[in-house]
Every structure is written in C-alpha cells, then in structure tokens.
Amino acid sequence: MNNHGKRRIYLGEFNLLMNGSTYLPLVSGLLRATAEQSETVREHFEWAPFLFHNDRLDRLVDRYDRPAVAAFSSLMWNAQLSLRVAEQVKQRHPECLVVFGGANVPHHPEQFFRDHPFIDVTVRGEGEAPFTVVLERLAVANGASTVDLDGIAGTSWRTGRGEFRHNAAEQAFEKDLDLYPSPYIEGLYDDVIRSHPELQFQAIIETNRGCPFQCTFCYWGKGGMSRKYRFHGIERVKKEIEWMAEQKIRYVFNADSNFGMHRRDMEIAEFLVATKQRTGFPHKFRTCYGKNTDEKIFQIGSLFHDHGLEKGITISYQSVDEQVQKNIKRDNIKLECARELQRKFNDRGVPVYTELILGLPGETLQTWIDGVDRVLGSGLHNQLFMYICQVFPNTDLAAPEYLAKFGVQTKVIELAEIHGRVRTGEWVSEQEEIVVATAAMPGPDWARALVFSWVTMTMHSLKLGCYVIAWLVDRFGVKHSDFLEFVARGQFDGAEFPRCAQEIATFEQKIERLRQGEGRGCVMPAYGDIYWDEEEASFLRSSTDFDAFYAELRDLTIEFLEQRGLPFDLHELDEVIAFQSLAIPRPAGRTVSYARFERNVLDYFTALFRTEPIALVAAPCVVEATQPDFAGDLPRFAKETILWGRKSGTMLCKLRRCVATEPFVSEPVAEPAGAR
Numbered sequence: 001m002n003n004h005g006k007r008r009i010y011l012g013e014f015n016l017l018m019n020g021s022t023y024l025p026l027v028s029g030l031l032r033a034t035a036e037q038s039e040t041v042r043e044h045f046e047w048a049p050f051l052f053h054n055d056r057l058d059r060l061v062d063r064y065d066r067p068a069v070a071a072f073s074s075l076m077w078n079a080q081l082s083l084r085v086a087e088q089v090k091q092r093h094p095e096c097l098v099v100f101g102g103a104n105v106p107h108h109p110e111q112f113f114r115d116h117p118f119i120d121v122t123v124r125g126e127g128e129a130p131f132t133v134v135l136e137r138l139a140v141a142n143g144a145s146t147v148d149l150d151g152i153a154g155t156s157w158r159t160g161r162g163e164f165r166h167n168a169a170e171q172a173f174e175k176d177l178d179l180y181p182s183p184y185i186e187g188l189y190d191d192v193i194r195s196h197p198e199l200q201f202q203a204i205i206e207t208n209r210g211c212p213f214q215c216t217f218c219y220w221g222k223g224g225m226s227r228k229y230r231f232h233g234i235e236r237v238k239k240e241i242e243w244m245a246e247q248k249i250r251y252v253f254n255a256d257s258n259f260g261m262h263r264r265d266m267e268i269a270e271f272l273v274a275t276k277q278r279t280g281f282p283h284k285f286r287t288c289y290g291k292n293t294d295e296k297i298f299q300i301g302s303l304f305h306d307h308g309l310e311k312g313i314t315i316s317y318q319s320v321d322e323q324v325q326k327n328i329k330r331d332n333i334k335l336e337c338a339r340e341l342q343r344k345f346n347d348r349g350v351p352v353y354t355e356l357i358l359g360l361p362g363e364t365l366q367t368w369i370d371g372v373d374r375v376l377g378s379g380l381h382n383q384l385f386m387y388i389c390q391v392f393p394n395t396d397l398a399a400p401e402y403l404a405k406f407g408v409q410t411k412v413i414e415l416a417e418i419h420g421r422v423r424t425g426e427w428v429s430e431q432e433e434i435v436v437a438t439a440a441m442p443g444p445d446w447a448r449a450l451v452f453s454w455v456t457m458t459m460h461s462l463k464l465g466c467y468v469i470a471w472l473v474d475r476f477g478v479k480h481s482d483f484l485e486f487v488a489r490g491q492f493d494g495a496e497f498p499r500c501a502q503e504i505a506t507f508e509q510k511i512e513r514l515r516q517g518e519g520r521g522c523v524m525p526a527y528g529d530i531y532w533d534e535e536e537a538s539f540l541r542s543s544t545d546f547d548a549f550y551a552e553l554r555d556l557t558i559e560f561l562e563q564r565g566l567p568f569d570l571h572e573l574d575e576v577i578a579f580q581s582l583a584i585p586r587p588a589g590r591t592v593s594y595a596r597f598e599r600n601v602l603d604y605f606t607a608l609f610r611t612e613p614i615a616l617v618a619a620p621c622v623v624e625a626t627q628p629d630f631a632g633d634l635p636r637f638a639k640e641t642i643l644w645g646r647k648s649g650t651m652l653c654k655l656r657r658c659v660a661t662e663p664f665v666s667e668p669v670a671e672p673a674g675a676r
C-alpha cells in the first residue's frame with residue numbers, strides 16, 4: 001500500500017527482447033484499460049509500470065515493491081520465467097495475490113495449483129472481465145488470504161484454507177469487443193515509449209477475435225477463443241493505426257486469425273496504406289490471412305505488396321494430405337483456393353511463403369514427401385517453411401485421449417527461439433514440447449522426414465539449389481523429391497561428395513541432440529548472437545565457400561542423372577549451375593558480376609514459375625547479378641540475406657539481362673562455375 005492508501009498492481013508480460021526491439025504488452029494494456037473502468041478498482045488500486053520484456057530473474061523480482069497483486073501473462077516463451085518470478089515475489093510478499101492467465105495456463109489447473117503453491121488464481125480464455133472482478137473482490141477483502149473468489153466465470157483459485165476451487169462456467173459471449181477499451185488510445189503506453197528511448201517498439205493490433213476453424217494443434221481451435229467472430233469498431237481500429245503511426249511504430253502484427261475474410265478488411269488495408277503514405281509508418285504489417293477467400297486476399301496482399309507493407313504473403317497448408325486434414329479438423333479449408341491464390345501471386349510477382357507442420361496425426365513419411373511434391377509442384381518458388389509440430393497446452397493435440405488415438409509421442413526440449421538472442425546461463429531457460437513420433441510416423445521415419453525437410457529448405461527455400469531442382473523437374477520429368485531424397489538419404493559415395501555428406505551427418509547429429517532435449521536453434525557466433533534454424537545454419541556453412549559448394553553440386557547432379565540413366569547435355573547443366581551460382585549473394589567480393597550464357601537461362605527460369613513457361617533454347621546472353629556490398633561482414637550478410645531476405649523474396653542477387661550496347665561488355669565476364 002502506498003501513501004495514498006492505494007494498493008499496487010503489477011502486470012508481468014515478459015515478451016522477447018530481440019536486437020533492441022520488443023512488443024508493447026497488449027495483454028497487460030487490455031487488462032489495465034478494462035479494470036480502470038471500474039470505480040472500485042480506481043479507488044483502491046494504482047498501477048506499477050508494465051514489466052514488458054524478459055530479463056534476469058533477480059532484476060525482475062527486485063522491481064516488485066509492496067505488491068498487492070502480481071499478474072502474469074504466461075506464454076510458451078515466458079512460462080518458466082513467469083513462474084520463477086511469481087514464486088519469489090510470493091516468498092518476499094506473502095500478502096500479494098498471484099494471478100496467472102495466458103495460453104500456457106492449463107484450463108483444468110488442479111495439478112498446476114499443486115505444482116505451484118504460490119499461485120492464487122488462474123484465468124482461462126479472455127482475462128479482461130474476470131481480472132477486473134478479481135480486483136473488485138480483493139478491494140473489499142483484507143488481503144489475498146481472505147478474498148472471496150466464488151462465482152467468477154473462467155477462473156480457478158485457492159481458498160484461504162488452501163483448497164482448490166474451479167468455476168466451470170464460461171464467460172458470457174459479448175459480440176461487441178469494444179467493451180474493452182484500447183490501451184493504445186487510452187494512452188497507457190505513452191509512458192513506456194517515453195521512458196525507453198533505447199528500445200524500438202512493435203505493436204499488436206486485433207481487429208476481431210475468434211476463428212471459425214478448429215485446428216487441433218491451435219489454441220484458438222479449442223481453448224482460447226470463440227468460434228464466433230467479435231469485432232472492434234472500425235473507427236477504433238483506425239484510431240489505433242493512427243496512434244501507431246504517430247508513435248513511429250515500424251512493425252505491426254495483426255492478431256486476427258483470418259485477415260481478409262471480412263468485407264471491411266479491405267477498408268482497414270486501404271487505411272493502413274494511406275497512413276503509411278501520409279506518415280511513413282508502419283513500415284510493415286504482418287498478418288495471418290483467411291483460408292477460403294481468394295479474391296479479397298489477392299487484392300489485399302497485392303495492395304500491401306505494392307506499398308511495401310507486407311514482406312510476403314503467407315498461404316498456410318500445414319498438411320496437404322486429406323486424411324491428415326481430417327485428423328486435425330482442417331478439412332473445411334479449401335486447398336484449391338490456396339493453390340489458385342499462389343498462382344495469381346506468382347504471376348503478379350508477389351512473394352508467397354507457405355507452411356507445413358511435421359508430425360501431425362496420420363502423416364506418414366510418404367505422405368509428407370508427396371505433400372512437398374504437391375506444394376512445390378503447384379508453383380511455389382519462394383519459401384516453404386517446414387516446422388516441427390509443437391504441442392501447446394489447452395489444444396486437442398495436448399489431450400491424452402487424442403495423443404493416444406494417434407500414437408503421438410512428444411519430447412520437452414529447451415526453447416531456443418529462432419532469431420531470438422542466444423540465452424546464456426543467467427537467463428531462466430524456457431521449454432517447448434515437440435512431436436517426435438506418431439503411430440503413422442514412427443521415430444526413425446520422423447528423423448528421415450526431418451532430414452528431408454532440412455535438405456528441402458536449404459536447397460529450395462534458401463535457394464542454394466532452387467534453379468537446379470526446377471531444371472531437373474522441367475527437363476527430365478522427375479519429382480522434386482527425387483533429387484531431394486537422393487541428397488537427404490545420401491544415395492551417393494560420401495567420400496566423393498564430402499560437403500553434402502557432412503551436412504547430412506550434421507542434420508542427423510542434431511536430431512539426436514533434439515531427442516535429448518536440446519533446443520531447435522543453432523548457435524553460430526560468427527554470424528551474430530542469435531539462434532538460427534538448422535537449414536539456415538546449413539546455408540551459412542556452405543557460404544564459407546560457395547564456389548566449392550557449386551562444384552560439388554554440379555557433380556552430385558551428374559551422379560543423380562547417371563544413376564537414373566537420364567541422358568543430359570553437360571554444357572546445359574554447366575550453364576544451369578553457373579546461373580544458380582551467379583544468383584547467390586556472396587559475403588565478400590564483387591557487388592556486380594556478369595556471366596555469359598549460350599542459352600536463354602534468365603528468361604527460362606523467370607517464366608518457369610508463372611502460368612506461361614517458355615522453353616530453354618539456344619539464345620546467347622549476358623546476365624548481370626547485383627548484390628549488396630557485405631564486405632566480409634558475416635552478421636550483416638546473415639541478417640540481410642536470411643532474416644530480411646527469406647520472407648521478402650530478396651535473398652537472391654538482382655538479375656537482369658544485359659544488352660550489347662551497355663558498357664559492361666568491356667568488363668571481365670565470369671566463366672560458368674565448374675565449366676570444363
């Protein structure tokens with residue numbers, strides 16, 4: 001209690017701090033903005049500054065000064081830290097009421113209460129209304145041990161005598177989401193921004209809540225949100241966008257489940273574009289697009305792309321196998337719609353990236369490989385992300401009966417957030433639970449599928465072999481997976497292809513370490529202080545000597561064709577390898593390179609992914625490749641090529657065909673790599 005007789009509330013929402021930037025704490029802001037509507041709360045409580053990013057445990061605990069309430073928004077990346085802070089706060093301040101909410105808090109928390117005796121209340125689903133009532137009850141009680149929490153929908157709590165109580169009633173459905181005031185418009189973050197000039201803030205906007213789908217791996221599919229939509233008024237959404245622009249927020253993440261599904265989303269998109277044109281902010285707007293509405297999404301995605309608001313467009317499949325789609329309750333999402341969208345975006349030059357999740361119930365090694373062929377065969381030439389399936393609390397996938405039905409085996413591993421700062425010993429380590437086997441995909445198959453996935457992403461998505469693979473598919477009628485499996489399974493003499501063999505061995509060793517609990521992220525100190533995905537690490541390893549890599553890829557491609565008895569033109573292959581090598585940016589060296597070709601390679605590869613491909617024919621040309629001058633700065637090379645370039649489709653050098661009158665003709669022209 002302070003001098004004015006008010007008790008102090010602390011809101012802990014420990015977001016990740018990445019390279020000096022972090023999210024404004026939206027959950028904390030919503031909780032506070034809603035609670036402040038209550039006269040009782042205003043009369044009895046005051047608010048400590050938001051605790052909005054992760055930090056060392058001791059530093060966080062020291063921030064709590066005579067707290068009456070310590071509330072935590074518990075998510076995968078801060079769950080353990082939140083628990084440790086809460087435990088120590090309770091030890092130091094036994095009178096403090098400790099409240100937990102967020103996606104990581106079990107909806108049936110009896111065991112959770114047993115495991116964590118310092119927790120007094122948990123809230124499931126939306127926190128705004130129940131948290132306000134909890135505060136009102138506390139206002140009239142003599143501290144945490146005497147507060148009466150009976151009858152608050154959506155809560156579980158510990159009584160003064162230490163007994164567990166659970167209120168099974170769910171909160172009433174209120175269609176009007178504006179019942180909860182906007183923390184942005186209410187000015188709740190103004191102080192945060194003013195007092196932290198050293199940080200760059202990102203913001204989350206939600207224009208609606210709810211999702212009509214029920215994907216079994218997703219919190220929204222079951223536990224978190226209603227299946228019915230609830231909307232914020234359009235004027236409020238616009239005011240929030242304006243506020244974000246005024247505060248010079250560069251990156252806005254939209255928390256909607258299916259942006260573009262509603263007619264008014266185009267109005268929101270146009271407002272974002274107009275705001276950016278007027279103020280320069282936000283720079284980027286990242287969203288999850290609707291699953292079944294292609295025309296609206298095509299228009300919105302194109303608009304964002306034209307104005308540089310979206311790096312690339314995500315079209316999520318998760319699995320393309322019909323039975324798996326049924327198993328994960330995603331069978332009402334139309335795959336044809338996604339394929340059609342992908343073609344249209346390709347034609348318009350808008351980068352598309354898509355996602356598959358490895359280890360979903362019913363997926364076999366073969367359906368996984370077939371799925372990759374279907375996705376790549378449908379014309380995806382930008383990014384295919386293949387994620388290891390994570391198990392989130394309060395989803396179907398976490399339910400014992402569902403796990404048993406599909407024979408799902410999981411492993412809790414260390415959380416090493418991809419592109420997050422490498423955690424050192426002074427940080428509380430976090431955890432994630434991943435699927436490592438299912439009845440349909442036993443452990444050895446899962447490991448093979450994972451190696452195959454890493455090879456696919458390294459060669460295709462990170463572009464190391466994208467043109468070579470496209471050429472093989474087009475000219476020889478093979479499937480993408482034929483070559484990718486050939487590499488992934490090491491169907492070659494490792495002594496002859498040592499780089500490739502070493503990469504496969506590295507992947508296999510990583511899988512063993514994952515099984516022992518190591519995190520997914522790879523540490524590569526030469527490329528900066530962040531975790532990299534395994535395929536990104538593979539790309540960076542190859543980048544130490546791309547010329548040697550392409551010499552080996554050339555011979556490996558010959559080996560592949562010869563093993564299959566496929567006749568080929570060696571000079572044509574050399575030109576393809578030379579083109580592939582020319583397109584990959586180097587960490588050091590020239591920023592402009594030229595290569596002479598006897599065939600129309602640039603036009604051929606450019607058209608290959610569009611609706612009207614053209615043939616590879618004799619047509620001499622010189623291609624110019626331009627890249628940034630990295631000057632041997634490896635962290636910058638990694639950041640700009642992978643972190644920035646991967647999703648925006650700007651990984652590769654800028655390529656253009658030169659015409660005979662241009663001055664370059666007097667400059668040296670590179671020989672195709674590996675030519676003989």
Ligand code: SF4
Nearest residue numbers: 211213215218221257
């Ligand atoms: S569509 Fe997206 S948000 Fe909705 S349940 Fe499926 S994964 Fe979750």
